[in-house]
Amino acid sequence: MIEVQNLSKFYGAKPAVDGVSFHVRRGDILGFLGPNGAGKSTTMKMITGFLRPTSGTAKVGGVDVAVDPVAVKRQVGYLPESAPAYAEMTVVEFLEFVAESRGFRGADRAAPVQRALRLTHLESVRHQTIETLSKGYKQRVGFAQALLHDPAVLILDEPTDGLDPNQKNEVRALIKELAQEKAVILSTHILEEVEAICTRIILISEGRVVVDETPAEFQARQPGARLDEIFATLTRSDV
């Protein structure tokens, strides 16, 4: 579903992402790991068409994002980091706006909005303005917005950030459930999360892919070690 070839982004002479390549198939949940500033978010922003790559290509469902960004955006559900939303709108108004922008007009928009509210358990706050919600609820609004159109590809930048342990488990279960017929990329700092739900790990450090393997292979690098110890070994050059 997602093919990334030699993707690079330079700010001046400094590379933020430097020649990243990988594939994600339907049913995959790809865990994006790496220290802060390693290039995880930048890579995601290039796949979603928000940022232009300096070089290389990103294709979603066979469509090059540089050639037809709107077609890519139609297939992708994206949760940006810290889940931005129009704070003065109520949850329902916001989701209806997203639904309309995604082509659900008039009576057609009720069903996807209802479904998104149900999946993310937002029914109780549906008429509250987003600025009055707690961080956990705001994160769920961002999540609802991303899966509203039942996209084939989900790109989630730190989806469990700011949630309490119960909510984290709930979101993980939801991602797992949805991922059966989707391709999912999620970035995270939480290594247990990768272990719990991801089918593959990509570790990025200084804009390059350092590791691309299954969680089991990752664990096998240092049998018996905790994941954060392996992480520390692999990214030591950043410290």
Added chain:
Amino acid sequence: MLQFFPVFKREFLGYFRSPVAYVFLVVFLMAAVGLAFFLGRFFDAGQASLQSFFLFHPWLFLFLIPAVGMRLWSEEKRTGTIELLFTLPLTTLDAVIGKYLAAWAFLCTAIALTFPMALTVGYLGDPDWGIILASYLGSMLMAGSYLGICSLTSALTKNQVISFVLSVIGCLILVFLGWSIFSELLETYLPVFLADLLANFSFITHFEPFTKGIIDLSDVVFFLSLTGFTLFLNVVVLER
């Protein structure tokens, strides 16, 4: 389908979801009417016309339209919602047009709400309604051009204060070029043809005929092309 419409709708209703819209409408109406009464001597003139009212619009817009336009894009950048907006299946042009038209519709609402002024002269005398309608048309077109500049400067920064100052300066230049006091000053330093050419880029030069009831195609084209040009630059800046 009209892809800009959801953006337009969200943005336009957004003004009324916060107190900003109501504060702006009150300030705008008080300032517009106040200037006509106290500076323009609306009553003392003893004429059934709104000329002393429309005379101040270029100056009023100078501060009030940047106040509306400054948040258009800088707010989206500051709160990060721009990332959301540009990962929806819209082109940059859709987003620019949607937001611009929403702000313009809001300004037109504000201008239209000055209708009691027209009713007053209609009650007190026998005004030329053609001139009044032409003036309203000119005022709305001019507001559109101010807004184009403000939308552009707002896309340049995520800081609303910088955006406001840049907009005021941009609009100020375009007002000053046609202000009689300033253009006479220019004529003493520059050849007359050059001073005239510069004056041709001014809001005032192109707005005045409307207030006399003259709808000249060249004035309409001036406002529309200035708006179109600033919105084109706006798209370029956002896609950079």
